[in-house]
Amino acid sequence: MTSAGTRSLSAVPHGAQGGERHRLALVTIAAAQLMVMLDLTIVNIALPAMQRELHFSTTNLTWVIDAYVLVFGGLLLLGGRTGDLFGRRRMFVAGVALFTLASLVGGLATTQLWLIAARAVQGVGAAIASPTALALVATTFKEGSERNRAMAVYAGMSAAGGALGLLLGGILVDISSWRWVLFVNVPIGAAVLALTPLALPRTRGSSGRLDTSGAIVVSSGAVLLVYGLIRAPSSGWTSPATLSSFALAAVLLGAFVVIERQTAQPLLPLGFLRDRTRAGGYAVMLLLGAAMLSLIFFLTQFMQDVLHYSPISAGAAYLPIPISVASVGLVVARLVRRMGTGPFLVLGPTLVTAGLLWVSGVNATSGYPQILGPLVTVGVGMGLSFVPLTLNAVASVHRHESGLASALLNTSQQIGGSLGLAALVTVAATVSRSRGEALRTSLGSTPSPSQLHEITVAATVHGYEAAFRIGAAAAGLAAALALLLLLRRPGPAPSLGRS
Numbered sequence: 001m002t003s004a005g006t007r008s009l010s011a012v013p014h015g016a017q018g019g020e021r022h023r024l025a026l027v028t029i030a031a032a033q034l035m036v037m038l039d040l041t042i043v044n045i046a047l048p049a050m051q052r053e054l055h056f057s058t059t060n061l062t063w064v065i066d067a068y069v070l071v072f073g074g075l076l077l078l079g080g081r082t083g084d085l086f087g088r089r090r091m092f093v094a095g096v097a098l099f100t101l102a103s104l105v106g107g108l109a110t111t112q113l114w115l116i117a118a119r120a121v122q123g124v125g126a127a128i129a130s131p132t133a134l135a136l137v138a139t140t141f142k143e144g145s146e147r148n149r150a151m152a153v154y155a156g157m158s159a160a161g162g163a164l165g166l167l168l169g170g171i172l173v174d175i176s177s178w179r180w181v182l183f184v185n186v187p188i189g190a191a192v193l194a195l196t197p198l199a200l201p202r203t204r205g206s207s208g209r210l211d212t213s214g215a216i217v218v219s220s221g222a223v224l225l226v227y228g229l230i231r232a233p234s235s236g237w238t239s240p241a242t243l244s245s246f247a248l249a250a251v252l253l254g255a256f257v258v259i260e261r262q263t264a265q266p267l268l269p270l271g272f273l274r275d276r277t278r279a280g281g282y283a284v285m286l287l288l289g290a291a292m293l294s295l296i297f298f299l300t301q302f303m304q305d306v307l308h309y310s311p312i313s314a315g316a317a318y319l320p321i322p323i324s325v326a327s328v329g330l331v332v333a334r335l336v337r338r339m340g341t342g343p344f345l346v347l348g349p350t351l352v353t354a355g356l357l358w359v360s361g362v363n364a365t366s367g368y369p370q371i372l373g374p375l376v377t378v379g380v381g382m383g384l385s386f387v388p389l390t391l392n393a394v395a396s397v398h399r400h401e402s403g404l405a406s407a408l409l410n411t412s413q414q415i416g417g418s419l420g421l422a423a424l425v426t427v428a429a430t431v432s433r434s435r436g437e438a439l440r441t442s443l444g445s446t447p448s449p450s451q452l453h454e455i456t457v458a459a460t461v462h463g464y465e466a467a468f469r470i471g472a473a474a475a476g477l478a479a480a481l482a483l484l485l486l487l488r489r490p491g492p493a494p495s496l497g498r499s
Contacts, residue, residue: 024199025140026150028192029133030157032096035188036126036133037161038168039068041296043119045169045311046178053178054112063116066230071123072130073414074223078215079124080131080407081267085210088139088203088403092132093196099125100189107182118182134406136200138394145337148387152326152333155386160322162296167315174312211267214259218267221252222411229418233425268404272397278405280485281392282412284345287478288385289413290420291352294471295378297421298428298464299359299371306364306457320372324379325386332387341388342487348388349479351381356472360465364457381475392486420474424467432463 043064051061083091099122106118137154141147172180228245235241260266273279296318303309303317332344355377362370393409394402436459440447447455 021199022141022146022150024195025136026153028195028199029136029140029150030153031188032092032129032192033133033154034157034161034164035096035185035192036099036130037158038165039122039126039185041162041165042169042172042181042184043068043165044300045166045315046173046181049173049178050115054109054115056112060112060116062230062234064119066227067116067119068123068126069230069414069418070223070226071120072126073226073411073418075124075127075219076131076407076411076414077222077268077404078219078407079127079129080135080403080405080410081210081215082128083132083135083403084401088132088136089196089200090203091128092136092200093193095125095128095130095132096189096192096196097125099129100186100193101125103182103185103189107179107186131403131407131410134390134394134409135403136203138402138406139203140201145334148333148336148391149330151390152329152387155390156322156326156329156383158386160325162292164315164318164322166296166300166318167312170311170313170315174310209265211259211263211265214256214263214267217252217259218256221249221256222415224249224252226415226418229415229422232422233429237426268408269401272401272404276485277392278395278397280481281345281389282408284349284385284478284482284486285389285393285409285412286416286419287474287481288349288352288382288389289416290424291356291471291475291478292378292382293417293421294424294467294474295356295359298424298467302362302461302464303371306461307366317368317371318375320375321379321382324376325383328380328383329387332384336388336391341392342482344384344388345392345482345486346479348381348383348385349475349482351384352378352475353381353472353479355381356468356475360468360472362465363461420471424470427470428463428467430463431466432459435459435462 047061047064050056050064056064079091079095102118102121102125106115106122109115109118134154137150138147141150168184169181172178172184224245228242228249231245232239232242256268257270260268260270273282300314303314304311309317336344355374358377359371359374390409394405397405436455439455439458443451
C-alpha cells in the first residue's frame with residue numbers, strides 16, 4: 001500500500017508506528033461499534049416524527065424498530081462466522097459499508113416500506129460489522145494490558161451507544177428532523193471506511209467453507225425466535241402468531257443441531273459450548289442484556305410520561321451510565337490481569353441488581369437525585385461486567401473461531417434483551433391494569449377526571465416498579481451463575497492465542 005497515510009506512518013520509528021497504528025485501529029473499531037449500538041435506541045426518539053410525516057399506523061410504526069432488531073439478532077451468528085472464513089477486515093468493511101449506505105437510503109425515505117426495508121438492511125450490516133469488530137480487537141491487540149485496554153474501550157462504546165442514542169436522537173429531532181437520526185451514521189461510517197486500510201491489518205480467512213445449510217436454518221430459527229419475542233407483547237403470548245413463531249423456531253433450531261452433528265465443517269461446533277466458563281459467560285450476558293434493556297425502556301417512559309422530561313432531558317439523564325462504564329472499564333482492564341475475571345463478574349451483576357432494586361422505589365414525586373444514584377450504580381456494575389465478559393468470550397479459542405465467539409456474545413445480549421423486554425412489557429401491562437382496577441374499585445364511585453389521571457399514573461408506575469424488580473432478579477441470577485461457573489482463584493486473565 002502506497003497511500004500518503006502509509007508513508008506518514010512509515011516515517012516514524014517502528015515502536016511509535018506500531019503504537020500510533022494501534023491507537024488508530026482502536027478509534028476505528030470503537031467508532032464502528034458506537035455507530036451500530038446507537039441505532040438500537042436513537043430511532044426511538046424519532047418515531048413520533050416519522051409517524052406524522054410518513055403516515056404510519058401504530059402497528060406499522062413498530063416495524064421501524066423491529067426490522068432492525070429482528071435482522072440484527074437473527075444474523076449475528078452468520079455475520080461473525082463470515083469474518084472467520086472470508087477475512088475479518090474484508091467483512092468489517094463490507095458490514096460498515098452496507099450499514100452506512102442503508103442509513104443514507106433510509107434517511108431519504110418517502111414511504112413506509114422504503115424506510116422499513118432500509119432498517120432491515122442496516123440490521124444485515126450491523127450483524128456483520130459488530131461481531132467482526134470484536135474479533136478484530138481480539139486479534140489485533142497483543143495479549144495483556146494492551147488488549148485489555150482495547151476491550152475496555154470496545155465495551156464502553158457498546159454500553160455508551162444505547163444511552164447516547166437517546167440523547168443524540170432527542171437533539172437531532174429537536175434541531176433538525178427525524179431523517180438525521182439516520183444521516184448521522186453516514187459521516188461516521190465514511191470515516192471508519194477511510195481509516196480501515198490505514199489502521200487495521202489485512203486478515204486472511206480460514207481454509208474452510210461456510211456451512212450454508214446450517215447458516216440458513218439457524219438464521220431462520222433465530223429470526224423467528226426474535227420475531228415471536230418482539231410481537232408477543234402486542235399479539236399476546238398465547239396468540240396463534242406468537243405460538244407458531246416459537247414452534248417453528250424450535251423446529252428449525254432442533255434441525256440446526258442435527259445438521260451441525262453431521263457436517264464436517266459446522267457453523268457452530270457443538271463442542272464449542274461445552275466449556276463451562278464460556279457457556280456461563282454467554283448466560284450471564286443474556287441475563288444482563290435483559291436487565292439493562294428493562295432499565296432503559298421503562299425508565300425512559302417514566303421520565304417522559306410521568307416526570308414530564310423532554311426527550312433531550314431524558315437522554316441527558318442517562319449520561320452517568322456511559323461515563324461510569326467507560327471509567328470503571330478502564331480501571332478493570334488494568335486489574336483483571338492480576339485478579340482474573342471472576343471477581344468482577346460476580347460484583348458487577350450484583351451492583352446492577354442493587355441499582356435496579358433501588359430505582360424500583362421511584363414514584364410520581366421523585367426527582368432526578370432519586371434516579372441518579374441507581375443509574376451510577378448500574379453503570380458501575382456494567383463497567384465491572386463488560387470487559388471481563390468480553391475477555392471471557394474470546395478467551396482460549398482458536399483464532400479462526402474468534403468471530404464465532406464474538407457473535408455468540410452479541411447474540412446472547414440481543415436475545416436476552418428481546419426476551420426480557422417482551423416478557424417485562426407483558427408483566428408491566430398486566431400489573432398496571434390490575435392495579436388500576438383495584439384503585440378504581442376502592443373509590444366506590446365513578447372517579448372524577450383528576451382522580452382518573454392519578455389512578456392511571458399510579459397504576460403505570462406500579463407496572464414499571466414490577467418490571468424493575470424482575471430485571472433486578474435477572475441480574476441477581478447472573479451474579480449467582482457467575483459465582484457458580486466463573487469465579488476462579490485470582491490469576492492471569494484468559495488469553496486468546498490458540499492457533
